[in-house]
Amino acid sequence: METSSFDVSGKLPGTSSLFRAADAALVAIAGMAAIEWQAARTGVEVSPIHGLLVYFCGLATLVVFPAFQLYGSWRGRPIHELAIRSIAAWTVVFAMGLLVGFLTHQIAYVSRLWAALWFVTGAAGLTGLRLGVYTALRKARDRGLNHKRVLLIGFGTLGHDMWARVAATRTAGYEVMGIYCEGKEQLPPGVRRLDDLRAISAFVRQHEIREVWLALPMEAGQAVREVMYFLRHDLIDIRWIPDVLSVRLLGHRVEEFLGVPAIELNSLPAAGIRGVSKAVFDRVFSALVLLGLSPVMLVIAAWIKLDSRGPVFFTQPRLGVDGQVFRVYKFRSMTVHEEKNGVVTQATRDDRRVTRIGAFLRRTSLDELPQFINVLRGEMSVVGPRPHALEHNEQYKDLVARYMMRHRVKPGITGWAQINGLRGQTETVHKMRDRVEFDLYYIQNWSFLMDLRIIARTAISGWTGKNVY
Incomplete structure (x- = not known):
């Protein structure tokens, strides 16, 4: 099932297509509005190349924007990264349009003032749409709407930290329904305890869990494999959050390396x-x-x-x-x-x-x-x-x-x-x-x-x- 970049609803089909169409429409509307402004300013009909570039870029958004992961869930992720990705995607599409003008030997007829206005208004519209929906959803989640139910596996130091982050970030829209832990740790009020991994599949279905988070140490490979086995029939998101925070290095991010995911424990922000x-x-x-x-x-x-x-x-x-x-x-x-x-x-x-x-x-x-x-x-x-x-x-x-x-x-x-x-x-x-x-x-x-x-x-x-x- 494909969901929108804003995770409007985990069960509404076609939401991604709606936002893709909205992106293409915004690009086209911004371009046509700039054409009308240019014609009104000069009193002269603009070259047909302007309209061609508008239609080309509108269609190009349908192909390019998904490559920038603009239509995956953005719940719990920083808003500035969403804005940066939107502007980057639009910049690529805009550059492709200019390349088309160059290859058709029509670039000399393109108004630079029109192009600048189109780029700025397009960027403002695309980011404004996302920021507006993002903000609206944050407010809705803060009121208890549009929540995702989560099962947390492990309640050590990292598990406590993840639960605290969920409780402190209501606008992310997560709700921890249950916690699996082997010890006798005191759980937060209202959270159900699981002490048998074999029961997690039934718990997931009974409580309509949407995500399972594994807050386990990096050496807990066997436990991870067991969770994956018990949930092999459940179509839900499973996140392993290894305890890299206890490894006091510079940073960490997941990158593809030789075709497999690798956790970089010494990654640098200024890269x-x-x-x-x-x-x-x-x-x-x-x-x-x-x-x-x-x-x-x-x-x-x-x-x-x-x-x-x-x-x-x-x-x-x-x-x-x-x-x-x-x-x-x-x-x-x-x-x-x-x-x-x-x-x-x-x-x-x-x-x-x-x-x-x-x-x-x-x-x-x-x-x-x-x-x-x-x-x-x-x-x-x-x-x-x-x-x-x-x-x-x-x-x-x-x-x-x-x-x-x-x-x-x-x-x-x-x-x-x-x-x-x-x-x-x-x-x-x-x-x-x-x-x-x-x-x-x-x-x-x-x-x-x-x-x-x-x-x-x-x-x-x-x-x-x-x-x-």
Whole structure:
């Protein structure tokens, strides 16, 4: 049975076809309205190619949109992903229309203003329809309508968490009717207990269960097979929610690998298109900073040369993304000296190695400005975990859990830890552990908006710190 992308009703046939027709109609209506507007604006009849593109794109939506999974259930999933998929699908269809105009040698007759208006109104209509229905259904589910009944298998830590999520997210429209657990755990009020897997099929049919959720540990393969066997005659959705939350890694998602589904336990939020956008932003932003602050950097360079003997820049090997070693650039803030092999001494209060201008540069973090060169070279990012000396990596990787996970992404000039006060000397394991936890939080919750917030807070108040010497 095929259901709509909004799961209007699990038992109403043809709902998907209705929404497909609505999508095609919206595309056509937006295009024809733009044609009428163009004709009224210019007072001249538009070229027939405009109508041809409208009809072609209207039909193309029937083929392209299903490929973007716009007609599967969206219950319990984030609304912004639905909007992004809708706009992406419409962009592909629109590009196909322009390609048709190009191949028929009619693209020169297509009004760019009309095309822009059609694209914007089409995107607004398609996303507006989905967001409107999505919102209406959320409100209906919040009032107890359009609910799906669920049987939960397992009531350990993950099972408790899943039940709590259902209770806290009424707008998702799920209702836990029963819970299977082997122990004597206290179940939520009103929820039926099952203690025999062989009874789950009868329970599913008696209570019209629509979904079964397996909140079981990853090693519970035998229990999963038993559930699948007992429910082999029941046409319902079965979701296995393995307890990857207890595995403290960076992220997890299911991808197809060599033709089979694979759970990626170390997946990164800033990957794919999002990763490309971050890389492009880094390069453009760094180029603008280096260009805009070049007079300041020249003054600092001259001041360093006048203040003490030695080079302007200090370079040191650091660990980059996935363990690649690079040399980080800084303005030299100390007198030239040699460290013992395998030892890197962090700067401390009243450190005699720090020069007069060096103290000022370190307090204000102006010594970090040359690292925008590293960003421009692709070795660093504007925002990310701060790179530590190689010796510190060796020191802390066995003392701080998941320490090396921070090197799955490019190191940054500033980061989530730094704007939250974790800057400067880390003379204790506890301080380093706190910094690493903030770094991993950033990696797991990365978004472009989060980067902009960190940059803004760094620009306003993040350049100094009481622990920076």
